[in-house]
Amino acid sequence: MIDATTIVIFGASGDLTRRKLIPALFKQWRKQRLPAPLRIVGFAFSDWDTATFRSEMDSGIKEFVEEDFRQASYDDFCDMLHFVQGGFTESDDYARLEAAISELENDTTNRLYYLATPPRFFLPIVEQMHAQGMVQESDVAWRRVIIEKPFGNDLASAQALNTSLHKLLDEQQIYRIDHYLAKETVQNIMVFRFANAIFEPLWNRNYIDHVQISAVESVDVGHRAGYYDQAGVLRDMFQNHLMQLLSLVAMEPPASFEANSVRDEKAKVLKAVRPISPEALASHTIRGQYAGYRDAPDVADGSETPTYAALELYIDNWRWRGVPFYLRSGKALQQKATEIIIQFRGTPHNMFPIPADYSIRRNVLALCIQPHEAIHLRFETKVPDTDIDMRSVEMNFEYDLAFGKDSTPEAYERLLLEALDGDPTLFTRADSIEQAWRIIDPIIQGWQTAFAPPLDEYVTGSWGPASSDLMLSQAGRHWRYACAEH
Ligand SMILES: NC(=O)c1ccc[n+]([C@@H]2O[C@H](COP(=O)([O-])OP(=O)(O)OC[C@H]3O[C@@H](n4cnc5c(N)ncnc54)[C@H](OP(=O)(O)O)[C@@H]3O)[C@@H](O)[C@H]2O)c1
Structure with a gap:
C-alpha cells in the first residue's frame, strides 16, 4: 500500500474542525506520525478560500495547542491545508471537490x-461521494469514512442508517466515532483486565457485589440547549459513552487484540444486557431535570427532557447474573467526573474483635476516567499502635505521577491516527451501536408512557435527585465518588 494520503474534512468551517481536528492533526504532524505526502482539504458552505481556511486554522492551533508544541514556524503544516467551498447536497459541488482533490x-x-x-448530512454526503466514485477503493489505495456522533436517533434510525451506508461502503471502510473509546484511561481498561493476572479471577458475580459507572458533569446545557432539548441525557451520554464503558468492563476476554475479536466480545455483552421492561421502569430508572433548565434559551416551555438519569441494569450471562450495574449521568452537578467503581463483596466471616461501631469496609476498585486519571484500590489496614483498630487506605496509581504531566493525548489525536492506520478497534461497529440502542430505546419510549418514573427536579450543584440515592440505598448500597474526591 502507498503512503500518500488526502484527508477531506466535511464541515471544515465548524467548531469541531477548528477546536479538535486540526489541533489533533497538527500535534501528530509535530510528532511525525502522519503519512507523507499529506493534504488536508476542507469542504463547507462558508464563503472561504484556502487563504481564509489556513488563517482560521492557524488561529485554532494558537488557541488550542499548547505552546511547547508550536515552537517555531509551522508554515509547512499550513501549506498542506486547502479549502473547497460547496453545499453538502449539491452534486455539482462534489464534482468540483473531486476535481480540486485530484x-x-x-x-x-x-x-x-x-x-x-x-448528522442529517451523514448519508447524503456518502451518497454524493459514491455517485462521484469518491469512495471506490483500489488494490493499492483505500477510502475510509469517519462518521461523527450521534449515530441515529433511536434503534430504527440507526438501523436504517447502517443499512443505507452498507449499500455504499463496506463495514471496514466505516469508522464511527465515540471519542470516549480513545481516552487513554478507557483504553487502559482492557490492559488492566487482561494484561494482569490478579484482577480477572475476581471479575465476576462470585466476588463483585455491584458496578457503578458514572459520567457526571458540572456544566449545564449551555449553548447546546437546542440540540439537548431534543436529545436528553439518555441519547447524549448513555447510548454511546456509558454503553461503551459498560461493554469494556463486562466483556469476556477476546482471544486477540485484533479489532473484530474485541468488537465481537463488546457486542456480545451488550446483547446480554436485559432490557428494562415497562413495569420495571419505576424501580430501575431515575429521571431528573435540574432547576432552571426550562428557563434556558432554546428549551421548550414545560420541557420534560431529562438532564439526569440513573439506571439499574443486569447482564444475563454466567459471569454477571444477578450483579447490578448502576449507570448515571447528569448535567449541572457538583463536579465533573467519569469513573467506574467495582464494589467487591464483603469477607465471608469476621475473625477480628473490632469495636461495635465499626464494620469492615468492602474493597473498592475505582477506575478514574476523567478529569482525574487514576486507579485506586481501597483495602483495610491495621492502625499502628492499636490492638486491632482498622482503617481503609488506598493503593493509588496516578497517570501524571507515573507517566509525567500531560502524558495523555487528546482523544481525537489517537482516533485520527488509528483511522489512518486502518485499525477500527477504537471505533464502534454497526452491531454494537444497534445493541446499545436496543437497551436505551425502550427506556426513552417508556418514559413517554404512564410507566415512567416521576421527573425529579434537582438543585444545580447537587449530586442529582434524591430518588437516585434512594434507588441504591433500598438495596443497601450508595453512590461512590471515589475519583471526584481526589
Ligand atoms: N464541536 C464539538 O466539540 C463536537 C464534539 C463531539 C462531536 N461533535 C459532532 O461533530 C459534528 C460537527 O459539529 P460542529 O460542532 O463542528 O458543528 P458546526 O460548528 O455547526 O459545524 C457544522 C459544519 O457543517 C457545515 N455545513 C452545515 N450545513 C452545510 C451544508 N448544507 N453544506 C455545506 N456545509 C454545511 C458548516 O458550514 P458553514 O458554517 O460554513 O455553513 C460547518 O462547517 C456534529 O455531528 C457533532 O455532533 C462535535
Missing part, C-alpha cells in the same frame, strides 16, 4: 473522509 494529488492516494457535520 489536482492536488499527483499520484495514487489514500483518502480519509471526515464527516464533521450535522
Whole structure:
C-alpha cells in the first residue's frame, strides 16, 4: 500500500474542525506520525478560500495547542491545508471537490473522509461521494469514512442508517466515532483486565457485589440547549459513552487484540444486557431535570427532557447474573467526573474483635476516567499502635505521577491516527451501536408512557435527585465518588 494520503474534512468551517481536528492533526504532524505526502482539504458552505481556511486554522492551533508544541514556524503544516467551498447536497459541488482533490494529488492516494457535520448530512454526503466514485477503493489505495456522533436517533434510525451506508461502503471502510473509546484511561481498561493476572479471577458475580459507572458533569446545557432539548441525557451520554464503558468492563476476554475479536466480545455483552421492561421502569430508572433548565434559551416551555438519569441494569450471562450495574449521568452537578467503581463483596466471616461501631469496609476498585486519571484500590489496614483498630487506605496509581504531566493525548489525536492506520478497534461497529440502542430505546419510549418514573427536579450543584440515592440505598448500597474526591 502507498503512503500518500488526502484527508477531506466535511464541515471544515465548524467548531469541531477548528477546536479538535486540526489541533489533533497538527500535534501528530509535530510528532511525525502522519503519512507523507499529506493534504488536508476542507469542504463547507462558508464563503472561504484556502487563504481564509489556513488563517482560521492557524488561529485554532494558537488557541488550542499548547505552546511547547508550536515552537517555531509551522508554515509547512499550513501549506498542506486547502479549502473547497460547496453545499453538502449539491452534486455539482462534489464534482468540483473531486476535481480540486485530484489536482492536488499527483499520484495514487489514500483518502480519509471526515464527516464533521450535522448528522442529517451523514448519508447524503456518502451518497454524493459514491455517485462521484469518491469512495471506490483500489488494490493499492483505500477510502475510509469517519462518521461523527450521534449515530441515529433511536434503534430504527440507526438501523436504517447502517443499512443505507452498507449499500455504499463496506463495514471496514466505516469508522464511527465515540471519542470516549480513545481516552487513554478507557483504553487502559482492557490492559488492566487482561494484561494482569490478579484482577480477572475476581471479575465476576462470585466476588463483585455491584458496578457503578458514572459520567457526571458540572456544566449545564449551555449553548447546546437546542440540540439537548431534543436529545436528553439518555441519547447524549448513555447510548454511546456509558454503553461503551459498560461493554469494556463486562466483556469476556477476546482471544486477540485484533479489532473484530474485541468488537465481537463488546457486542456480545451488550446483547446480554436485559432490557428494562415497562413495569420495571419505576424501580430501575431515575429521571431528573435540574432547576432552571426550562428557563434556558432554546428549551421548550414545560420541557420534560431529562438532564439526569440513573439506571439499574443486569447482564444475563454466567459471569454477571444477578450483579447490578448502576449507570448515571447528569448535567449541572457538583463536579465533573467519569469513573467506574467495582464494589467487591464483603469477607465471608469476621475473625477480628473490632469495636461495635465499626464494620469492615468492602474493597473498592475505582477506575478514574476523567478529569482525574487514576486507579485506586481501597483495602483495610491495621492502625499502628492499636490492638486491632482498622482503617481503609488506598493503593493509588496516578497517570501524571507515573507517566509525567500531560502524558495523555487528546482523544481525537489517537482516533485520527488509528483511522489512518486502518485499525477500527477504537471505533464502534454497526452491531454494537444497534445493541446499545436496543437497551436505551425502550427506556426513552417508556418514559413517554404512564410507566415512567416521576421527573425529579434537582438543585444545580447537587449530586442529582434524591430518588437516585434512594434507588441504591433500598438495596443497601450508595453512590461512590471515589475519583471526584481526589
Ligand atoms: N464541536 C464539538 O466539540 C463536537 C464534539 C463531539 C462531536 N461533535 C459532532 O461533530 C459534528 C460537527 O459539529 P460542529 O460542532 O463542528 O458543528 P458546526 O460548528 O455547526 O459545524 C457544522 C459544519 O457543517 C457545515 N455545513 C452545515 N450545513 C452545510 C451544508 N448544507 N453544506 C455545506 N456545509 C454545511 C458548516 O458550514 P458553514 O458554517 O460554513 O455553513 C460547518 O462547517 C456534529 O455531528 C457533532 O455532533 C462535535
